[in-house]
Amino acid sequence: MTNPLSAKRAGRQFHGGRITHAVLILFTIGSLFPLVWTAVAASRNNSRLAQTPPPFWFGGNLFKNLEIAWTDANMGAALLNTTIVAGSIAAGTVLFSTLAGFAFAKLRFRFKNLLLLLVIGTMMVPPQLSVVPLYMLIAELSWTDQLQSVILPTLVSAFGVFFMRQYLVGALPTELIEAARVDGANSWRVVWHIVFPAARPAMAVLGMLTFVMAWNDFFWPIIALTQNGSPTVQVALTGLGRGYIPDQSVIMAGALLGTLPLLIAFVVFGKHIVGGIMQGAVKG
Amino acid sequence: MASDAPAAAPSLGEEGAALRPPEKAGHDERRRARRSRRYRQDVRWSPYAFVAPFFLFFLAFGLFPLLYTGWASLHRVELTAPTDMEWVGLRNFSRLLEDEFFWNALQNTVTIGLISTVPQLLIALGIAHLLNYRLRGSMFFRVAALTPYATSVAAATLVFVLLFGRDYGMINWALGMVGFDHIDWQNGRWTSQLAVSTIVIWRWTGYNALIYLAAMQAIPNDLYESAALDGASRWQQFLHVTVPSLRPTILFTCVVSTIGATQLFGEPLLFNGGAGATGGADHQFQTLGLYLYEQGWVNLHLGRASAIAWAMFLILLVIGAVNWLLARRLSKSA
Numbered sequence: 001m002t003n004p005l006s007a008k009r010a011g012r013q014f015h016g017g018r019i020t021h022a023v024l025i026l027f028t029i030g031s032l033f034p035l036v037w038t039a040v041a042a043s044r045n046n047s048r049l050a051q052t053p054p055p056f057w058f059g060g061n062l063f064k065n066l067e068i069a070w071t072d073a074n075m076g077a078a079l080l081n082t083t084i085v086a087g088s089i090a091a092g093t094v095l096f097s098t099l100a101g102f103a104f105a106k107l108r109f110r111f112k113n114l115l116l117l118l119v120i121g122t123m124m125v126p127p128q129l130s131v132v133p134l135y136m137l138i139a140e141l142s143w144t145d146q147l148q149s150v151i152l153p154t155l156v157s158a159f160g161v162f163f164m165r166q167y168l169v170g171a172l173p174t175e176l177i178e179a180a181r182v183d184g185a186n187s188w189r190v191v192w193h194i195v196f197p198a199a200r201p202a203m204a205v206l207g208m209l210t211f212v213m214a215w216n217d218f219f220w221p222i223i224a225l226t227q228n229g230s231p232t233v234q235v236a237l238t239g240l241g242r243g244y245i246p247d248q249s250v251i252m253a254g255a256l257l258g259t260l261p262l263l264i265a266f267v268v269f270g271k272h273i274v275g276g277i278m279q280g281a282v283k284g
Numbered sequence: 285m286a287s288d289a290p291a292a293a294p295s296l297g298e299e300g301a302a303l304r305p306p307e308k309a310g311h312d313e314r315r316r317a318r319r320s321r322r323y324r325q326d327v328r329w330s331p332y333a334f335v336a337p338f339f340l341f342f343l344a345f346g347l348f349p350l351l352y353t354g355w356a357s358l359h360r361v362e363l364t365a366p367t368d369m370e371w372v373g374l375r376n377f378s379r380l381l382e383d384e385f386f387w388n389a390l391q392n393t394v395t396i397g398l399i400s401t402v403p404q405l406l407i408a409l410g411i412a413h414l415l416n417y418r419l420r421g422s423m424f425f426r427v428a429a430l431t432p433y434a435t436s437v438a439a440a441t442l443v444f445v446l447l448f449g450r451d452y453g454m455i456n457w458a459l460g461m462v463g464f465d466h467i468d469w470q471n472g473r474w475t476s477q478l479a480v481s482t483i484v485i486w487r488w489t490g491y492n493a494l495i496y497l498a499a500m501q502a503i504p505n506d507l508y509e510s511a512a513l514d515g516a517s518r519w520q521q522f523l524h525v526t527v528p529s530l531r532p533t534i535l536f537t538c539v540v541s542t543i544g545a546t547q548l549f550g551e552p553l554l555f556n557g558g559a560g561a562t563g564g565a566d567h568q569f570q571t572l573g574l575y576l577y578e579q580g581w582v583n584l585h586l587g588r589a590s591a592i593a594w595a596m597f598l599i600l601l602v603i604g605a606v607n608w609l610l611a612r613r614l615s616k617s618a
Contacts, residue, residue, distance in 0.1 A: 015417060015418045015419075016414065016417035016418060016419040020414045020417050020419070021419070023410075023411075023414055024411070024414055024415070024419070024425050027411055027425075027429065028424075028425060028428040028429070030486070031428050031429055031431055031432050031486070031490055032428055032431060034432075034435075034440065034443045034444065034447065034486065035431065035432075035435065035443075037443065037447070037454075038439070038443050041443075041446060049446070049452060050451070050452050051452060052451075052452055052457050052460075053457050054452060054453070054454045054457055096337040096338050096341075097338075099334040099335070099337065100334055100335045100337070100338045102334060103330075103331040103334035103335050104335070107330070107331040107334070108331070109328075109331035109332060112331075115335060115339070118339075119338070122342060122346055124543070124600075124604070125346070125350060125597075126543065126546065126547050126593075126596060126597065126600060127547070128547060128573060128576055128592075128593045128596055129349070129350050129353055129593045129594070129596070129597050130345070130346065130349030130350050130353060130593075131349075131576075131580070131589075131593070132349075132352075132353050132356055132361075132580060132586050132589050132590045132593065133348065133349035133352035133353055133356060134345065134349050135363075135366070135580075135586070136352075136356075136366040136367075136586070137349070139366055140366075140367075152341070152345065153341075153345035154345075155341055156337060156338045156341040156342060158338075158342075161338055181323075181327075184319075186322075186323075186326050186330075187326050187327070187330035187333075187334075188330075191334075212433070212434055215436070216434075216435075216436035216437065218436065218437045218438060218549070218550040219547075219549050219550065219573070223577075223581060233436070233438075234436050234437070234438045237436070237438035237439060237442065238438055238553075238554065240442070248446060251442055252442070252443070252446070254442075255438070255439035255442045255443060256439075258436060258438070258439050259434070259435050259436065259439045262434040262435075263431070263434060265434075266427065266430070266431055266434050270423075270426075270427035270430070271423055271427065273427075273430065274423070274426045274427055274430055274494060277430070277491065277494050277495065277498075278494050278495070278497065278498035278501075279498070
């Protein structure tokens with residue numbers, strides 16, 4: 001983002017006027033309002049939500065509702081499970097993507113272009129196409145309701161490989177690798193001492209993006225995990241939505257609990273996540 | 285880095301070896317030969333070791349299931365006994381063609397896809413254009429625009445179910461303020477599809493805006509300067525410089541959004557409240573993804589679910605081909 005040309009970039013010659021600001025503020029309100037209102041609804045009670053006009057400001061029931069959601073919907077366990085799942089998937093994706101991305105960016109081997117094409121091709125295959133056999137597989141292995149049934153199938157990502165390749169092509173000087181080789185370093189030393197340090201910014205971005213995606217994943221977890229076993233947050237929220245707990249304000253408290261960790265991450269790392277998405281977009 | 289390497293590196297020159305006493309040179313010779321053999325093996329095989337984890341996982345959890353889905357779609361398989369497979373040939377597919385719920389789901393997927401993707405990308409384009417101006421607090425606007433992306437399908441849908449509530453929902457209340465009657469968002473065909481699309485639009489517009497913004501920042505400023513010299517207004521510059529330059533990016537977002545729309549699942553599942561995977565009392569917002577889930581995991585017919593999965597794949601291929609043809613025509617006309 002620190003391009004020296006940034007001052008001369010398209011559109012930048014104009015300062016945004018009042019209308020620009022007004023439209024952007026409206027858009028921002030639209031983006032944030034449902035989240036803020038989740039908190040408002042979570043701080044009320046069911047009977048207040050069944051009145052008109054709907055509440056616009058916080059009430060006093062927030063902690064009571066959070067507690068009910070925490071215990072009745074098992075949100076504490078679900079949050080822990082989701083952290084394990086999303087953390088493992090992010091770590092695995094970053095590690096394997098960096099290794100494969102490095103090989104595709106800087107090393108020579110047979111079938112390289114064919115294999116890279118295969119990686120890109122797999123990005124097009126919808127997940128629905130493999131859920132039935134995956135379900136049969138985890139049923140066969142008695143993995144239903146166990147977290148590895150969600151972690152293992154998503155542990156590698158074609159997008160990640162492609163993302164790291166694109167980054168390392170430019171960010172990793174080939175001379176540096178050659179110099180290390182001349183000094184007698186084998187491939188693993190090269191990876192550890194040269195590739196990982198050079199790739200660190202992209203690894204951080206890929207890790208955050210993967211974590212967000214894994215945290216919010218829905219389709220496969222709802223098939224592989226049940227609400228009574230060890231659910232992720234999303235599966236637990238489905239249980240709330242299906243009315244096992246009919247209280248709307250408690251449902252909103254659950255939704256708030258499931259969203260809050262990522263929102264906090266967005267407040268802290270928002271700039272980097274935005275940069276990562278924009279970077280991936282230009283190069284993808 | 286250099287200090288980590290062993291002292292006698294293969295970089296040792298020819299003269300260096302020649303100056304050594306003969307018996308030591310022979311020893312060095314062997315060591316160097318061994319090391320260079322190891323080096324060659326390492327250079328040759330390590331790339332495969334680096335790409336191996338991806339392809340191993342892909343074979344186990346990507347390619348094998350993909351092909352096996354095709355195999356399962358030719359069988360009668362029940363969820364309760366997934367190992368008892370009875371060969372039925374193409375019966376799952378021929379049943380699908382006669383199945384009114386399949387055609388209904390296909391139609392809903394198309395309409396929800398259109399009314400969510402088209403406005404979403406248009407708004408994203410406009411917002412990206414505004415974000416590209418010099419702005420105070422531009423990073424705040426960008427992060428705020430991306431926040432819905434951090435919200436899960438489940439959490440977002442649960443909030444919108446409340447907002448779209450028939451009796452006490454905020455949207456009907458606001459419409460009532462300007463004189464409209466209450467709308468039954470969940471039970472009407474068009475209204476429910478509009479509501480489901482709203483959730484999709486809300487979650488993805490900011491994300492797409494950032495992708496457009498990134499592409500806009502790569503447009504050279506000269507293009508705008510020469511357009512300005514020719515007397516083009518800002519709006520004309522947007523139409524004749526920005527949009528044509530973004531064509532590849534727009535195509536990219538169209539493809540990604542289309543793939544996403546084809547797989548729509550969580551929003552219609554949870555918009556139905558507690559009523560399961562039917563997508564409304566009349567299946568009025570049941571998508572293909574939801575129908576697959578209903579057939580497989582509610583009605584327990586895994587074979588039929590597999591056939592639906594393959595049908596979805598074929599539809600995606602057709603859409604991909606249409607996109608490709610359109611892109612070719614667009615780039616020809618440019």
